[in-house]
Each structure stands twice: as C-alpha cells, then as structure tokens.
Amino acid sequence: MDAKRSWSRRRLLASAAALPILAATAVALGRSISGELPWSPFAGDPPTPVNPMGWYFFNADEAAMVEAMVDRLIPADDLTPGGKDCGCAVFIDRQLAGSFGKGDRSYWAGPFLPGLPTQGYQGKLAPAARYRLALGALNRHVNETRKTDFVKLAADDQTAVLKGLEDGSIALALAPGFGGRDFFSLLLQNTMEGFFADPLYGGNRDMASWKMLGFPGARYDYRDHIDKYNQPYPLGPVSIYTMES
Amino acid sequence: MARMMPKKDAVIIGLGWTGAILAEQLTAAGLNVVAIERGPWRDTATDFNIGYMQDELRYAVRKDLFLHAATEAMTMRNNPGQTALPMRDYGSFLPGHGVGGAGVHWNGKTWRFQDTDFEIHSHLRHRYGARKLRGLQLQDWGVTWKEIEHCFDAFEYVAGISGKAGNINGVIQEGGNPFESPRSREFPNPPLKTGYPPMLFEQVTREMGYHPFPEPSANCSRPYVNPLGVAMGECTYCGFCERFGCANYSKASAQTTILPVLMARPNFEARTECEVLKVNLSEDGKMARSVTYIDAKGTECEQPGDMVLICAYGLMNVRMMLLSGIGTQYDPLTGKGTVGRNYCYQTSCGARIMLEGKRLNPFIASGAMGRTIHDFQGDVFDHSHLDFVGGAGISCDSTNGRPILYRPLPEGAPRWGAGWKQAAVEGYQNSMGIGSQGSSYPVKENYLDLDPTYTDRHGRPLLRITFEFPDNDIAMSNYMADQLETIAKAFNPKSYAVSRTRKDWNSVPYQSTHNTGGAIMGENPRTSAVNKYLQSWDVPNVFVIGASAFAHNAGMNPTGTVGALAYWAAEAITTKYIKRPGALVHA
Numbered sequence: 001m002d003a004k005r006s007w008s009r010r011r012l013l014a015s016a017a018a019l020p021i022l023a024a025t026a027v028a029l030g031r032s033i034s035g036e037l038p039w040s041p042f043a044g045d046p047p048t049p050v051n052p053m054g055w056y057f058f059n060a061d062e063a064a065m066v067e068a069m070v071d072r073l074i075p076a077d078d079l080t081p082g083g084k085d086c087g088c089a090v091f092i093d094r095q096l097a098g099s100f101g102k103g104d105r106s107y108w109a110g111p112f113l114p115g116l117p118t119q120g121y122q123g124k125l126a127p128a129a130r131y132r133l134a135l136g137a138l139n140r141h142v143n144e145t146r147k148t149d150f151v152k153l154a155a156d157d158q159t160a161v162l163k164g165l166e167d168g169s170i171a172l173a174l175a176p177g178f179g180g181r182d183f184f185s186l187l188l189q190n191t192m193e194g195f196f197a198d199p200l201y202g203g204n205r206d207m208a209s210w211k212m213l214g215f216p217g218a219r220y221d222y223r224d225h226i227d228k229y230n231q232p233y234p235l236g237p238v239s240i241y242t243m244e245s
Numbered sequence: 246m247a248r249m250m251p252k253k254d255a256v257i258i259g260l261g262w263t264g265a266i267l268a269e270q271l272t273a274a275g276l277n278v279v280a281i282e283r284g285p286w287r288d289t290a291t292d293f294n295i296g297y298m299q300d301e302l303r304y305a306v307r308k309d310l311f312l313h314a315a316t317e318a319m320t321m322r323n324n325p326g327q328t329a330l331p332m333r334d335y336g337s338f339l340p341g342h343g344v345g346g347a348g349v350h351w352n353g354k355t356w357r358f359q360d361t362d363f364e365i366h367s368h369l370r371h372r373y374g375a376r377k378l379r380g381l382q383l384q385d386w387g388v389t390w391k392e393i394e395h396c397f398d399a400f401e402y403v404a405g406i407s408g409k410a411g412n413i414n415g416v417i418q419e420g421g422n423p424f425e426s427p428r429s430r431e432f433p434n435p436p437l438k439t440g441y442p443p444m445l446f447e448q449v450t451r452e453m454g455y456h457p458f459p460e461p462s463a464n465c466s467r468p469y470v471n472p473l474g475v476a477m478g479e480c481t482y483c484g485f486c487e488r489f490g491c492a493n494y495s496k497a498s499a500q501t502t503i504l505p506v507l508m509a510r511p512n513f514e515a516r517t518e519c520e521v522l523k524v525n526l527s528e529d530g531k532m533a534r535s536v537t538y539i540d541a542k543g544t545e546c547e548q549p550g551d552m553v554l555i556c557a558y559g560l561m562n563v564r565m566m567l568l569s570g571i572g573t574q575y576d577p578l579t580g581k582g583t584v585g586r587n588y589c590y591q592t593s594c595g596a597r598i599m600l601e602g603k604r605l606n607p608f609i610a611s612g613a614m615g616r617t618i619h620d621f622q623g624d625v626f627d628h629s630h631l632d633f634v635g636g637a638g639i640s641c642d643s644t645n646g647r648p649i650l651y652r653p654l655p656e657g658a659p660r661w662g663a664g665w666k667q668a669a670v671e672g673y674q675n676s677m678g679i680g681s682q683g684s685s686y687p688v689k690e691n692y693l694d695l696d697p698t699y700t701d702r703h704g705r706p707l708l709r710i711t712f713e714f715p716d717n718d719i720a721m722s723n724y725m726a727d728q729l730e731t732i733a734k735a736f737n738p739k740s741y742a743v744s745r746t747r748k749d750w751n752s753v754p755y756q757s758t759h760n761t762g763g764a765i766m767g768e769n770p771r772t773s774a775v776n777k778y779l780q781s782w783d784v785p786n787v788f789v790i791g792a793s794a795f796a797h798n799a800g801m802n803p804t805g806t807v808g809a810l811a812y813w814a815a816e817a818i819t820t821k822y823i824k825r826p827g828a829l830v831h832a
Contacts (some may be wrong), residue, residue, distance in 0.1 A: 034288060034514040037505055043291045051743040065321060080666065100307060107318035107333045118323055118751040119330045153386035159662060177604060188661060196648040212666065213673045215608050215648050218299040220492070221481040228705040229441040230604050240297050 002203060025207045049241055050202035052090050056097035057128060062135045066092060072159045073191045078190035080208040091194030092131075092169075092187075101128030114176065123177035130174075134183035134216065137172050138165070139146035210237040247537055247547040253279045256536050256550035258521045258565060259557035261346020262804065263790040263811040265499035265507060266400075267554050269473070269802045270815035272513045274823065279548060279631065280513070280556075281538050284318075284521040288500055293349075293490025304817040305488040309351050309561040310560075312342040318762035319560065320696040321710045321752045323392060325577065327456035329709045331699050336757040338489075340558045344517060347558060348498045348804070352355025352487040352612030352644055353463030355406045355497075357397045357809070359623045360390030360426040365797060368566075369624065370635055377634060381689040382587055386796045387768045387777035390426055393626065393813050398429055399810030400417060401461075404497035405469040405477050408461035422458045422725045424619040437480060438610050442677035443616040446641030449735050455618040460640065461805070462613035464579035473506045481772035484645040496612070522703060524553050524569035532692045532762070533571075533787050539703065551826070552818070556811075559597060561791035563693050563763035565709040572764075572774050572783045577689050577711075583774040583782075585694050587687035587762040587799040590737030590750070592637075592718040595680040596729040596743045598736050599655055605648030615642040621728060622800055623684070633720035635684035637800035639728060642680060646673065653678070656740050675739075679732060683746075683799040688715045693763040697831065711748050722746040759803050766810075769832065776830040779810060780815035785828045787791070790814050 033039075055063045070083030070092075080086060095101060101125030115122035125133065142150045142161060150158065164170035165184040172180035194203025196210075198218065204210065210217050217237035225233055254276040257264045268278050272305050287293075302310050312335065320329035341347030361368045363386045367420025369378055410431045436459035441445075447457040464480040471477065478494040486496060494501050507513055518541035525535045525547070535549040555562045566572055566584050575586040617640040620627060628634050645651055652674035654660065658668030691713065695706040714722075726745045733741040767773025770782035781787040790811050790812075792803045799806075821829055 030517050031286070031518070032514055033508065035509065035511055037288065038286060039288070039290070044294045044296075045292070046294070046297050047300065074666075075663060077666065079670070103485065104335070105308070105313035105315050107314035107331050109331070111654070111698065113328065113330060115330045116323075118749050118753070119321060120332060120334065120336060120753045122330055123332065162332060162662075166730070175256045186277045188735055191661075192652075193649050196652075198300055202304055208650065213648055213670060213672075214606075215646060216603060220295065220299050220483040223479070223481050224485065226482045226609055227507075228442060229444060233606055235610070240300055 008023065019110050029134070047200055047240065049200040050090065050094050052087065052202055055093050057101060058096075061139070062132070063089060064085065065135050065139065066157055067176055068151050069162065069187060070191050070194070072162055073188060074195055077211050078184055083195065086195055086208050087199075087203040087205045088191050088194035090188045091180050091197065094202050095190060096128040096131055096191075102126050112176070121177055123175055125175055125178060130183065130186060133174050134172065134180070137174055138180070139181075141170060141172060155182065198241060199239045207237045247545040250546055252549045254550065255278050255552040255554060256281065256548050257554045257556050257557070258536065259346065259561070260344050260499065260515055261341060261556065262348040262553070262808060263455040264346075264556035266501040266557060266808065266811040267790060267815050268513055269405055269503050269507045270812070270819055272507065272818040274698065275512070277512045278514070278824070279550070280515050281519045281521050281536065281548065282344055282515060284517065285350065286515070286517045287343045287345055287490070288504075289490065289492065289494055293492045295492035296488055298492040299483065299485050299550065301649050302593065305647060306649055308335070308339060308488065310342065310488070310490060312340040314657060316342065317346070317561070317707070318347070318699070319708045320699050320712055321712070323713045323749055324690060325711055327399060329696055329711070332752045335754040337756045338421045338760055339435065339755070340560065340758065344504070344515065345499045347370045349490045350488050351463070351804060352802075354613040355401065355404065355461045355463045355801040355805040357425065357428070358799045358801060358806045361624050362386070362797070362799050363388055363390055363393070372624070372648050373628060373634070373774040377628070378744055381715070382687060382689055384462050384767055384772055384796050387773065388813065392805045393809055394427075394818070396809040396812035397805065400805065402433050403473060403502050404463050405434055405465045405471055406432050406461050406464035407437050407496070408432040409436050409459055411458060411572070420458065420496055422617070422619050423456050424622055424625045432461065433468045437462050437464060437611055437614040438482070439614045439616060440641040440643050441480070441605050442607070443614065443641045445677070445736070446679060447616040448730060451731065452619050454690065455620045455736055457616045457618050459729065460466065460613045460615045460617050463804075464491070464613055465497070466610045471502055475502055475505050477501055480611050480682045482609050482611050482614070483609040484647065486606045487644060520703075521565070522705065524555070524565065524571060524787065525747045526570060529750050530570060531783055531784060537823070548684045553790070555789045556791065559763065559791040560693070560708055560760050562789050562791050562793040566764055566774070566789065567695050568705055571781055571787055574694055575692050577692050580689060583765075583770070585692045585763050585771065586774070587765045588691050588693045588712060588771070589685035589687055589761045590745055591689055591757040591759040591798060592683035592685050592714060592722045593681060594683070594687055594722050594729065594744060594746050595678055595759060596733045596741055597653055598677050598733050598738045599672070599680065599740045600675045600677070600736065601739045605674055605677055607643060607651065607673065610643055610645050612644050615640045615644070621725060631724065633717045633724065635686055635718065635721045637683035637721070637725045637801070638726065639681050639732070641677065643677065648673070650654070656742055679729055679743055681722065681729055682800050682802070683718065683722050683725055684800040686715060687762065687797050691715070706782050714746060714748055719746055719748065741819065759792070759798060761792040761798040761803060762791035763795045766794040766798060778829045779814040780817070780822075780829055782828070782832065786826065788814050788818065808818070
C-alpha cells in the first residue's frame with residue numbers, strides 16, 4: 001500500500017514536471033537571447049521513472065526468453081538476486097520501446113554497404129528490430145536442434161546456448177552486418193546497463209549491483225573522503241529515484 | 246528567398262568555448278555580435294541539474310548532451326583505397342552539441358602545448374636533421390611561445406585552472422611540471438586533492454626517478470571569482486565529469502566562466518537551434534558577406550556581417566570552409582590545396598594494474614585530479630637513437646567509477662555468468678589504470694574532405710575522415726607502452742596487462758575527442774589554411790578558430806591550447822583587424 005502510494009506520487013511529480021518542459025520548448029524554438037541570462041522555473045528535463053508493470057515492446061514469448069537470458073548472464077547468488085529479479089528484462093523492454101530501440105540518434109541514410117570492422121554497424125535495423133529478429137531466429141534454432149523452446153531448456157543448457165552465440169559456434173545469419181555474436185554483444189551490453197544503471201530505468205532493483213560493488217550512486221560529494229586512502233566509504237548508495245521520493 | 250536579418254559587425258558560428266571567448270572579447274571592444282548555435286540553450290540549473298545529472302545511462306551511455314549522428318554524421322576510412330562509410334553512431338570521438346559545445350562535457354585537463362610544439366619542424370630538424378622527419382608533414386605553427394604565452398594565461402585565469410606551476414619565468418618550481426615551458430605566473434588556484442590511485446602512481450614514479458605532478462584542472466579546487474567577475478564553486482570529486490555537465494559550477498565551461506557576463510551585454514545576441522548551412526562570399530570570392538542558416542521552424546535566414554568567425558568543433562570548422570568554398574581542398578596526391586591538410590588525432594595506450602586487498606574507491610574522482618609525468622613528453626627526451634619523434638604524457642587519471650562503463654575485470658575472468666560477480670567486485674576496488682596519451686603527427690595521407698556519397702538532413706555532403714595511425718606514431722606508442730610496463734611492474738602488482746596501439750583506427754570504441762587540424766595555421770598560404778592569427782589566407786574577413794588550427798597534435802589534451810588560440814585571435818581582431826580590416830599577414 002505504501003509502495004503504491006509513493007509510486008503514484010512519483011508519477012504525479014513526473015507528469016507535473018513535464019508540463020513546463022513543453023511550454024519552455026515552444027518558446028525555445030530557434031530563439032534569440034540577448035541582454036540577460038534566460039531562466040524560467042521548472043525548465044529542466046528530469047527523467048521519468050519506469051513503471052515496472054507489463055511489457056511495452058516484447059510479446060509474451062520474447063519476454064520469457066529475455067527473462068531467462070538475463071538470469072543466465074546474471075545468476076542469482078549470495079551477492080545479488082538474478083538478472084530477472086533485478087529488473088533487467090523490464091529495463092531492456094523499456095529501452096527498446098523508446099528512443100534507443102528506435103535508433104532515433106543514429107544516421108540512417110543509404111546507401112547501405114558492407115563495411116569494414118573499423119566502420120561499425122552498417123545495417124538497416126535499429127536495436128528493437130535486431131532483438132525481434134534475433135529472438136525469433138534463436139528460438140527456431142533451439143526448436144530445430146533441441147526439439148523444444150529456449151525457455152524450456154534447463155538453465156545449464158540455456159547457458160550453453162548463450163556461450164554458443166558468444167563464441168560463434170551457433171552462427172545465426174540474421175541480417176547484413178548482424179549475426180548471432182552481434183546479438184549476444186548487444187544483449188550482454190543492455191543487460192549490464194540495466195543491472196548497473198540507476199533503478200529509475202527499471203533494472204538494478206534496490207540498487208543491488210551498487211551495494212555489491214560499493215558504488216554510492218548519486219551522492220555527488222566526496223570531499224570528506226577524498227584523502228581517506230584505502231578506507232571503505234561509510235555510506236550506502238542513493239539513486240536519483242529514491243532522491244525523488 | 247531567405248529571410249534577411251539586420252547586419253552585425255561580427256557573426257560567430259557556434260557558441261562553445263571559442264565562440265564565447267571571441268564574443269566576449271569583441272563585445273568588450275564595442276562590436277555588435279551575434280552567435281548562431283545549432284543546438285539548444287543550456288545552463289547549469291536547468292540542464293546540468295544536481296537532482297538528476299548523476300545519471301550514467303542517460304548522459305554517459307546514451308550520450309544525451311552530445312551531437313548525435315542523426316543531426317550530423319561523418320564518414321570514415323583508413324586509407325584512400327577504401328570506400329568511406331558513415332559512422333552511424335559516434336564512438337571513437339564524441340563532438341559536443343548546444344551552447345557550451347564539447348566544453349560542457351570534457352574532463353577538464355587543461356594543458357599548454359610546449360614552446361617546441363609551435364616551432365616543431367624547425368626544432369626537430371635542427372636537433373636531429375631533416376632525415377629524421379622523412380614521411381612526416383610537420384610544420385611550424387607561425388606563432389611562437391613568447392608571443393602566445395599571455396593568451397594561455399588569460400584562458401587559465403578566466404577558466405580558474407587549478408594546478409602547480411613547474412616553471413615561472415625560467416625558474417623551476419618544486420611540485421610542478423619541470424618540463425613545462427616558462428609561464429609568467431602561478432596558476433589561479435592550487436591543485437585539486439587527489440584520489441588513492443593517482444597518489445600511488447605519484448609514489449611509484451617518484452621512486453623511479455620521474456617527476457610526477459598534479460594535472461592542471463578546469464575543475465576548481467576552491468571557490469573562485471574569475472577576472473570577469475563570474476563565481477565558480479569547489480569541486481566535490483563526484484565522479485561525473487566527462488560526458489556530463491557539472492551541477493556544482495566547478496568545471497570551467499562557457500556557462501560557468503563567460504556567459505553570465507556575455508549574455509548581459511546589449512551588443513550580444515545568441516541565436517540557438519539555428520544551423521548555419523554556409524558562409525556566403527562576394528562575387529570574387531574574396532570577402533564573406535553573410536551566413537545562411539535554418540532556424541528551428543525550418544525558415545531559411547540570411548545573416549550579414551562584416552566578419553565571420555567560424556567557431557564550431559574543429560572538424561565542423563573544416564566542413565564549413567569546404568561547403569562555403571573558403572580556401573582550396575587539400576589533395577593528398579599532389580600536396581596542393583590546404584583545407585583538410587594535417588588532420589591528426591591522438592595515439593594512446595594503457596596498462597591495467599591489479600592490486601590485492603585494496604579499497605581504491607574509484608568513484609571518488611574528478612575529471613582532472615590525476616598525476617602525470619612529462620619525462621617522455623614531446624622532445625623532452627633524446628630521440629637520437631629512437632626510430633620515431635614525438636612523445637606522450639603518462640598519467641594515472643582515475644576519472645570515475647561509474648559501473649556501467651567502468652568495470653575492470655582480472656585477466657581471464659568471465660564476463661558474465663558464474664564467477665563473474667566475484668571478479669567484478671575484486672576488480673572494482675583493486676584495479677587501476679595508467680595511460681599514455683601520445684602525440685599524433687601529420688602525414689600526407691591523413692586528411693579531411695567532403696564525402697562524395699553521403700549527405701546530412703539538409704542534403705549537404707558529410708565530412709569524410711581518412712585516417713590511419715602513422716608508423717612513426719605507432720613506434721612512439723610502443724615505446725610508451727614499454728614505459729607503462731616498467732611502471733606497472735614497479736607497483737609489484739598481482740597482475741598487469743598492457744594494451745598497445747594497433748594499426749587500423751577503429752571508429753567504434755571510444756578513444757579520444759581530440760581531433761585536430763584540417764584548417765591549420767602557418768607561415769605559408771601554400772601549406773596552411775589560416776595565418777598565424779587564424780585568419781583565412783583566402784577570405785580575410787573570416788577567422789577559423791579551434792583545434793582545426795593545430796598543425797599537429799601533441800601528447801596532451803587540446804583545450805588549453807584551443808583557449809589560448811581563441812584569445813590570440815581575439816587580440817588580433819580587436820587590436821589590429823578592426824582598425825584596418827584586411828589581411829593581417831601578407832604572404
């Protein structure tokens with residue numbers, strides 16, 4: 001009940017903060033500034049915390065696959081809960097549903113030519129489309145080779161499949177410039193992003209990874225500890241998310 | 246038809262470090278100035294907000310404040326035999342975007358290049374003979390240390406640099422860099438405190454007989470009011486410098502040092518979210534009349550001015566000249582033409598040292614609180630029996646412990662799955678890096694031009710980068726990797742690993758946003774695009790200001806020298822050019 005109330009309060013804060021941004025942007029279009037430092041209240045652009053309920057990009061099958069994968073990449077042990085319980089699959093889902101998944105910040109003009117390794121990704125697919133293609137192809141590969149779905153494999157067998165992607169022994173021909181190894185790299189990168197990012201993005205629940213490393217998160221002031229060499233930092237982590245509540 | 250705007254004395258393209266410095270100096274001299282900036286207005290309270298600036302995913306990984314390739318991409322290849330393709334996301338280097346430019350999200354290391362850098366060709370030829378320089382396109386910059394020293398001083402006092410002088414008017418100072426060229430006075434602020442890893446580096450290198458000193462830092466060590474009357478705050482060692490704006494008003498940027506004064510001046514106007522497409526020249530091509538830009542609503546506008554100052558990121562300066570027909574494209578086959586010549590980068594290598602049972606607390610950090618030795622910088626050491634020229638700063642920087650991107654693992658440890666977490670915890674508190682930031686010397690094949698195929702959202706050709714690490718620089722970097730290895734061993738580490746510079750410059754992993762050259766300054770209009778005052782040889786009412794003017798890159802971060810060149814050009818404009826407009830140097 002408490003959690004629910006604080007959640008809706010956060011949402012309210014986030015949506016209230018969004019209003020002045022719109023107003024400021026409308027004024028700001030190609031503006032001329034002279035004679036003063038421009039400033040208006042609430043003209044910032046704070047992040048909106050992820051709502052952890054449901055899936056925004058993955059369908060149910062994809063979500064189950066990714067939940068299993070992040071648990072293999074980050075297994076539960078005495079250091080932290082597993083990747084799934086830390087929210088890594090939710091994190092990836094929200095990232096793929098948003099600007100990152102659409103590739104809004106990338107250059108997408110043609111012609112699309114095969115590139116050299118030094119030239120980076122030269123395919124046409126944004127990250128969300130890469131996930132959709134790879135998850136489907138991987139499950140079909142498991143269907144063909146092991147007569148079952150990826151999510152129904154034993155944990156050790158799932159790990160073996162991921163290792164096969166990583167070392168290239170499971171070669172999925174997905175799209176120009178994008179194979180099974182590339183998908184594994186993307187998956188590992190996004191899983192670790194979710195595990196170590198601020199919890200507001202849906203992963204790193206309870207700051208589990210920060211507690212594990214001893215990273216104090218968003219504290220932003222270490223003047224009292226800068227010259228205390230070789231001594232543990234005494235305070236636990238804080239997140240932007242908890243600072244807002 | 247473009248919408249015609251009222252004429253100004255000076256039109257500045259880009260409002261980052263150099264644009265802000267030029268605007269401040271020119272408006273102080275009474276000129277009417279407009280700065281036209283492609284990106285948004287940005288300021289500390291609103292855009293580098295202390296409530297959410299410490300967001301690694303948003304700012305460091307998704308690169309919120311940077312230029313995105315969707316806005317302007319570039320193409321790259323390693324040699325002219327390859328087909329250049331667009332970098333569909335920026336990786337190896339990360340240009341800035343918006344007011345403040347790349348000066349918003351830098352680490353703050355604020356070096357002065359050495360006196361020998363400005364006369365590098367003369368110096369090295371005199372010491373080693375011309376044969377030593379074969380294959381390199383090194384040339385003097387046209388300005389000397391004695392002429393420009395006061396401009397370094399001006400930048401350092403405006404930016405509130407924290408450091409310890411090593412040489413004041415020829416007298417070596419205890420605790421500073423004994424190899425720096427003579428400066429006229431002490432830094433405005435004392436050095437930052439430093440974290441544990443740089444302190445260990447200082448102890449080890451001092452015992453080895455080297456000369457460690459605190460890096461000059463644009464992150465302020467104490468509250469400071471600069472000569473313009475702008476106040477800066479004390480650095481809190483928050484560990485969110487590079488890739489972030491500073492929420493503490495501690496890191497020098499246009500926002501924290503110049504804009505509060507500049508914006509209040511009635512003879513200055515900033516026009517944001519307006520992208521300059523080109524500089525328009527007179528019929529004979531010898532004078533700039535105006536610039537054409539597109540505002541955020543898509544309206545094409547023309548802004549006339551008596552002077553045009555191109556103050557964008559160095560690479561964009563070169564592109565703007567090429568798109569506008571200012572100067573002639575450099576041709577690597579014939580050596581003719583000057584725009585695009587002597588593009589250089591940075592040649593770096595590193596070592597990772599694994600200790601045991603430590604609490605290094607890597608998150609307690611500032612972008613420039615490290616310790617450095619310059620015993621192998623530039624031509625400080627004798628190259629007579631070495632197969633290269635050039636040098637490097639060797640540092641322990643320890644700039645952050647942000648865990649998405651900073652997760653050093655012991656050698657051979659798993660990257661995921663069983664056993665990975667234990668290795669990550671051990672690496673986080675016990676691993677430290679040392680690095681060599683090496684010079685990048687020009688060769689005829691490394692250059693910039695316009696891409697024949699790929700265009701931006703306005704249909705203009707993208708800039709094309711042709712770059713490979715020259716053999717000279719690889720040899721230099723290998724020599725530095727050997728030094729790193731010797732230093733790493735002196736830590737008596739549990740283990741260490743050295744990573745060397747390899748051929749085939751890769752545009753994907755981040756390396757350095759120190760792209761230099763392409764519109765270089767010099768003594769001769771056949772081999773330089775701008776004269777010693779950064780004035781175009783071809784269109785004398787155009788000045789091109791930034792790291793684009795570097796005739797080579799040294800083993801140091803460029804911003805200190807960029808700031809000095811900006812004050813140097815501003816002085817030439819306000820004391821010479823406006824009294825008698827025209828070429829300041831006659832070839």
